[in-house]
Amino acid sequence: MQENTxxxxxxxxxxxxxxxAQFAAGSGNKVLILDHSHKLAEKIRISGxxxxxxxxxxxxxxxxISQNKHFATSALARYTPQHFTELLNQHNITYHEKTLxxxxxxxxxQVIIDLLDFLCRDSGVLRLMxxxxxxxxxxxxxxxxxxxxxxxxxxxxxxxxxxxxxxxxGATPFGYQIAEQFGLAIVPxxxxxxxxxxxxxxxxxxxxxxxxxxxxxxxxxxxxxxENSLFTHRGLSGPAILQISSYWxxxxxxxxNLLPNLDISQEIESNRNSNKRLSNFLxxxxxxxxxDSLVNLLKCDLPPSQxxxxxxxxxxxxIHNFTVTPSGTEGYKKAxxxxxxxxxxxxxxxxxxxxxxDGLYFIGEVVDVTGHLGGYNFQWAWxxxxxxxxxx
Numbered sequence: 001m002q003e004n005t006x007x008x009x010x011x012x013x014x015x016x017x018x019x020x021a022q023f024a025a026g027s028g029n030k031v032l033i034l035d036h037s038h039k040l041a042e043k044i045r046i047s048g049x050x051x052x053x054x055x056x057x058x059x060x061x062x063x064x065i066s067q068n069k070h071f072a073t074s075a076l077a078r079y080t081p082q083h084f085t086e087l088l089n090q091h092n093i094t095y096h097e098k099t100l101x102x103x104x105x106x107x108x109x110q111v112i113i114d115l116l117d118f119l120c121r122d123s124g125v126l127r128l129m130x131x132x133x134x135x136x137x138x139x140x141x142x143x144x145x146x147x148x149x150x151x152x153x154x155x156x157x158x159x160x161x162x163x164x165x166x167x168x169x170g171a172t173p174f175g176y177q178i179a180e181q182f183g184l185a186i187v188p189x190x191x192x193x194x195x196x197x198x199x200x201x202x203x204x205x206x207x208x209x210x211x212x213x214x215x216x217x218x219x220x221x222x223x224x225x226x227e228n229s230l231f232t233h234r235g236l237s238g239p240a241i242l243q244i245s246s247y248w249x250x251x252x253x254x255x256x257n258l259l260p261n262l263d264i265s266q267e268i269e270s271n272r273n274s275n276k277r278l279s280n281f282l283x284x285x286x287x288x289x290x291x292d293s294l295v296n297l298l299k300c301d302l303p304p305s306q307x308x309x310x311x312x313x314x315x316x317x318x319i320h321n322f323t324v325t326p327s328g329t330e331g332y333k334k335a336x337x338x339x340x341x342x343x344x345x346x347x348x349x350x351x352x353x354x355x356x357x358d359g360l361y362f363i364g365e366v367v368d369v370t371g372h373l374g375g376y377n378f379q380w381a382w383x384x385x386x387x388x389x390x391x392x
Contacts, residue, residue, distance in 0.1 A: 004032070004150065004151075004152050004153070005030075005152075005153045005154065006029075006030045006031060006032045006126075006152060006153070006154040007024075007029040007030045007031065007154060007155055007156065007392070008021075008024045008029050008030070008031045008032070008154055008155075008156045008157075008158060008392060009031075009032045009033075009034065009143065009145060009152055009154040009156070009157050009158070010024075010031065010032070010033045010034070010157075010158040010160055011033075011034050011035070011133060011157070011158070011159055011160065011161055011174075011175075011178075012033075012034075012035060012158075012159065012160035012161040012162060012175070012364070012366075013033050013034075013035035013037070013040055013041060013127060013129065014035075014041050014042075014043055014044070014160060014161075014162055014364065014381070015041060015043065015044055015116075015364065015378055015381040015382070015385075016160040016162075016363045016364030016365070016381035016382075016384060016385045017033055017035070017158070017160035017363075017364070017385070018033070018040075018041060018116035018117070018119075018120055019116060019381060019382050019385035019386065019389075020158055020160060020363055020385035020386075020388055020389045021033050021120050021123075021125045021127075021389075022116065022119035022120045022122075022123050022125065023385065023386055023389030023390065024388075024389040024392050025120065025123035025124050025125045026119075026123045027389070027390075027392060029392055030124075031120075031123075031124070031125045031126070032125075032126045032127070032128070032152060032154070033120070033125060033126070033127040033128070034127075034128050034131045034133060034145070034147060034152075035127070035128070035129050035130075035131065036130065036131065036132050036133075036170065036172070036174075037129060037130070037169075037170040038129055038130045039129075039169075039170075040113055040117060040129070041112075041113045041116065042169040042170060043162065043166065043169065044109050044112050044113050044116075044378075045109045045110060045113060046109070046166075046169065047109060047378070048104050048105075048109065048375075050108055050109055051104045051105045051106075051107075051108060051109055052104065052105050052108075052109035052111075052112045052378075053098075053102050053103065053104050053374060053375040053378070054084065054088075054095070054103060054104070054105065054112055054375060054378050054379075055081040055084050055085070055103050055375045055376075055378055055379045055382070056081065056100070056101045056102055056103065056372075056374050056375035056376050056379060057081055057097065057101035057103065058100065058101035059076060059080065059081050059101075059375075059376060059379045060076070061073045061076060063371055063372045063376050064369050064370060064371050064372070064376065064380065065192075065246055065247070065339060065369075065370040065371075066344055066368050066369045066370070067187055067343065067344060067345075067368055068344040068345065068368075070349075071344035071347075071349050071368075071369060072349075072369050072380065072383075072384075073349070074349045074350050074387065075349065075350075075352070075380075075383040075384050075386070075387040076379070076380070076383050078383065078386060078387060078390075079382055079383040079385075079386035079387070080383075081103070081375075081379055083382075083386075084379070084382050085103065087115075088115070091115055093105065093107070093111050093112070093115060094106040094107070100227075100374055101374070101375075102374045102375050103375060128147075128149050130148075131147050131148055131149045132147060132148040133145055133146075133147050133174075134146045134147060134148065136157070136178060136181065138182070138357070138359075138360075141153070141155075142154055142155040142156070142157075142359055143155075143156075143157040143359065143360075145157075155359055156359045156360075156361065156392060157359060157360050157361065158361040158362075158363060158388055159175045159178050159179070159342075159360070159361065159362045159363070159366055160175075160362075160363050160364050160366070160385070161174050161175030161178075161366050162175065162338075162364060162365045162366060163175075163189065163337060163338025163341060163365040163366060164189055164191075164332045164335075164338045165191065165192075165332050165335040165336060165337050165338050165365075166332065166333065166335070166336075167332055167333065168333060171332065171338075175341075175342070175362070175366035176189070176341065176342070176366070179342045179346075179362065179366075182354065182357045182360060183356065183357075184342055184343065184346040184354060184356075184357070184362075185342075185343040185345065185346055186340070186341065186342060186343060187340040187341060187342075187343050187368040188340050189338050189339065189340035189341060190329075190338070190339045190340060191245075191329045191330070191331055191332050191334070191335035191338065191339070192245060192246040192335055192336070192337045192338060192339035192370050193242045193243070193245060193246060193335060193336035193337050193373050194242065194245045194329045194330055194331070194332075194334055194335035194336070195232065195234065195235060195236065195237035195241060195242070195245070195329065195330045195334055196235050196236045196237075196241055196245055196248065196254065196326040196328070196329055196330075197234050197235040197326060197327050197328050197329065197330060198234070198235040198236065198324060198326060198327060199325075199327045202324060203233070203234070203235070205297070206231060206293075206297075208289075208292070208293040208296055209231040209290065209293045210231050210232060210233050211230075211231065211232070212230070212231050212287065212289060212290045212293070213228050213229070213230045213238060214228065214229060214230075214258060214286065214287075214290060215227075215228055215229075215260065216228070216229040216240050216256045216257060216258055216260065217240075217256070217257040217260040218240040218241060218243070218244045218254065218255070218256050218257075219244070219254070219255045219256075219257075220244050220247050220248050220252050220253075220254060220255075221247075221252070223244065223247045224244075225239075225240045225243040225244055226240065226260060227239035227240040227243065228240060229241050229256060234330065235326060235327075235330075236254070236324070236326070239373055239374075240256075242336065242373050243372055243373050245329060246339055246370055246372070248326065248329075250328065251325070252325070252326075253323055253324070253325050254323070254324050254325070254326055255321055255322065255323050256322040256323075256324075257319075257320050257321070257322070258286075258294075258319045258320070258322055259285055259286075259319050259320065262285065263316070263320070264285070264315055264316050264319045264320065265312050265313070265315070265316045267285070268281075268304045268307060268312050268315070269312075271304050272304055272305055273304075273305060274303055274304045274305060275303045275305055276303055276304070277295075277301050277302070277303055278295055278298075278300065278301050278302055278303060278304070278307070278315075279291050279292050279294075279295040279301050281303065281304055282294055282295065294318060294319065297318060298311075298314060298315055298318055300314075300315075336373070336377070337365055337370055337371070337377050338365055338370070339370045340368055340370075341365065341366050341367050341368040341369075341370075342362045342366055342367050342368060343368055344367065344368050344369065347362060347367065350387060350391070351387060351388060351391035352367070352384055352387050352388040352391075353388070353391065361388045363381070363384040363385050363387075363388050364380065364381045364384055364385065365377065365380075365381070367384065369384070
């Protein structure tokens with residue numbers, strides 16, 4: 001084993017860690033990245049269906065969940081989506097916009113990994129993969145890390161270890177353990193941007209809807225999202241469900257408006273002369289399969305001309321106020337990110353450094369800042385990494 005001294009050591013070779021490393025090294029710092037995995041930035045590779053939804057043009061502080069809703073403001077203002085797209089333009093990486101401001105690579109996600117890898121190597125960053133950090137000690141001179149590949153020292157230590165989401169690609173609680181070692185508070189963690197499960201009784205009741213995707217406005221309390229939802233053999237998924245899952249807590253009821261643009265009661269009243277069966281009538285607004293399923297749930301397939309006020313009211317309730325109580329989530333294995341993390345009250349919002357531990361920084365998903373679905377979490381990774389690196 002050998003002892004090496006660096007200006008900055010970063011634990012975690014994911015989006016935030018790589019971004020921070022290349023900025024820090026570009027400012028003249030001697031930088032080391034340590035990561036326990038043998039693969040670089042796996043979360044980037046699998047994101048966006050393999051095309052990396054790397055940012056969102058609509059990024060704003062209100063697109064993030066945190067116990068301190070203002071914490072992300074400074075970092076997001078200093079490194080914007082336009083800064084990242086400018087970086088891609090400089091390196092001739094092409095991309096396109098999908099719905100709601102989401103930006104994806106034209107090519108596979110690997111181009112983003114390769115770019116960050118190149119920027120780090122070009123700046124002289126040393127990276128050691130498959131390296132387990134076994135002990136961290138702090139003295140007046142900085143930090144001493146004992147690892148499976150040697151002892152390393154630095155004035156500054158950056159924790160970019162991510163959260164608990166997707167353990168099958170290497171997620172661990174290591175970053176939280178470091179925070180606790182140095183006395184930092186942790187906001188309780190939970191899977192976020194994750195499919196929701198239903199009780200067997202509800203699954204059986206809604207089994208005819210399994211596999212059906214539909215436009216919806218999905219709500220928990222006063223929070224709502226308008227995107228597609230999907231019934232699955234376990235419960236509910238789709239963009240609207242993933243979005244609302246970050247706000248859902250056990251016991252909360254979930255409400256879905258299955259026809260957000262129209263009032264089905266008014267549609268019935270406007271077509272009182274129709275003698276079509278209700279299932280055929282509803283097929284004007286839904287897929288035939290979903291129309292049949294809704295009629296089965298309503299237990300009524302009379303034409304609009306024969307529906308009474310109570311039946312119309314029940315139909316309106318079913319379509320516009322479809323209510324379920326999820327039994328839980330599909331857990332960290334299916335979650336895109338982790339809600340909660342290192343408490344923002346412990347960190348400086350301009351530098352990401354711990355208020356009471358000089359030289360210790362936390363960036364990216366390990367912090368209690370959780371973005372909406374659609375590139376927001378990568379933008380937080382880039383922005384928090386920049387904030388930390390520019391303070392060195």
